[in-house]
Amino acid sequence: MDSLINAAGRALASGDPLGALKRVALRDDAPALALRGIAMAQLGDFAKAKALLKSAARAFSPKEAVARARCVVAEAEIALVSRDLGWPEKALRAARTTLQAHGDRVNAAYAGSLEARRLILIGRLDEAERLLAGFDPAPLPPVARVAHELAAAGIAVRRLRTKVARSALGRAALAAYQANIPALKAEVEGASLVLNVPVARLVSKGLEKPLQLDEVEALLASGALVIDACRNVVREADTVVSLATRPVLFTLARTLAEAWPADASREVLLRRAFRARHADESHRARLRVEMGRLRAELGALAEVNATAAGFALSPLNAAEVVVLAPPVEEEHGAVLAFLADGESWSSSALAIALGASARTVQRALEALSADNKVQAVGRGRARRWMTPPMTGFPTVLLLPGPLPSD
Structure with missing residues (x-):
């Protein structure tokens, strides 16, 4: 050389x-x-x-x-x-x-x-x-x-x-x-x-508290019944029930957990799960069906009991019921979570990482851009989306041959 x-x-x-x-x-x-x-x-x-x-x-x-x-x-x-x-x-x-x-x-x-x-x-x-x-x-x-x-x-x-x-x-x-x-x-x-920064929020008995990573780890090992809104699962110690593909059931479980130890009213449950502003008998019938499904899913962890006003969650073994929520919740929070790493992402890369369609991600990015929460760099196929400026570069290891001292 x-x-x-x-x-x-x-x-x-x-x-x-x-x-x-x-x-x-x-x-x-x-x-x-x-x-x-x-x-x-x-x-x-x-x-x-x-x-x-x-x-x-x-x-x-x-x-x-x-x-x-x-x-x-x-x-x-x-x-x-x-x-x-x-x-x-x-x-x-x-x-x-x-x-x-x-x-x-x-x-x-x-x-x-x-x-x-x-x-x-x-x-x-x-x-x-x-x-x-x-x-x-x-x-x-x-x-x-x-x-x-x-x-x-x-x-x-x-x-x-x-x-x-x-x-x-x-x-x-x-x-x-x-x-x-x-x-x-x-x-x-x-x-x-x-x-060293908050990665989630603890929601319990009407109060919220930011949690760092080690605190999240300790919470999941504490034996509490955790409604994990970061992954859409319900967990207690090593027992995990995934509701990632059942968004209505997860919304109901979270609403019940946020109300615990009290019950959640039918009006609140209908509004949160079905976005029903004016509930009729068909909505109430659907609520009863979905509660039956939730009861079956959580059978090993908790009971879902009807009350005069609505429904209540009763854990079988856990002494406490809490909700673990993302630090920021908004419509396109998952996209923002990936962009928070400080790097620039193409919409196709975000679609791969999120397991979503490219068009869904593009719509999310356009909405976030309109709110000045993300910015685009480049045009066409070279376009990238980011929050802070881009960092990082290839190292000096990958040279065409060894340096004299190697």
Whole structure:
């Protein structure tokens, strides 16, 4: 590798993309194209970065399989940062296999971390956990350790394992400090915020209280009967009854829980569940039917009893009934929840993550934009939606070849 390529790589490693571009901006050989692509990604021009990395992958000869695979992994990282969840995951998996086969353990591990983080974003936690299980990141360089620990922390946060998440983020912070890359430090700090901010609300006996992640974990382990409006389930310890596909039943259960230990009137139940302003006998008949269905669903956890005014929830074993609600509830709260990570999302990526149709997500984004809650960047297929400015960029691991000290 010539001196200019070495110097450009060193500049990228020290967080100086402009310095790297000064050395290779006029060169069109494969290593220079790859370095230019990574530099442009660090500067935030993801479209140009992807084009350069594709050109670099084509420019490397068929014998340079490792270099090609590294370009694919760099492109995958750009796709992850820009929330392009439609990027072909098979290409990343093939690149990881190639890197492993050629002994590039560091970049193969980094590719695995990227794959796991993509799976986490779309809710496939079991697959992400299997991908990371049994892998010891200790021998890896600091940048690769940061990626691995952030993936592990992401799984732990979503599993409500606060201590595990805190430990993983602590290791990520140490590795970022060792790497001495400002953007990595900022990424870890941003990921750590979830441990110190309210992530839900406790609603009980007419009062509300914000809860942090560890408090949510403690509540779910307390033995209380929890009506979880974050996941639309009813749970008590390890017993979980999902009502995610039964919105009317869940609304009834939540209304009863918010009224507990008193009963909820029929008028309130009809208004909340059926949006019936002027209830007639048909509404009351439907309410009786739906209450019978709810009684059957919650049979192992609670009784649903009729009262003179309405209905009341009576837990069988729990001493308390509470509602766990999202920190902010509005019509398009799920979309806002994904955009709250500070990254920019395409509408198609949001549709994949939410499991909704693209048109449904587009309507939600248009409504939120009209209320100045989100903003669009770009046009056409390049349009992205965000709240804060975008952060994050590909790392210096994915260079076309090893640095002299490697």
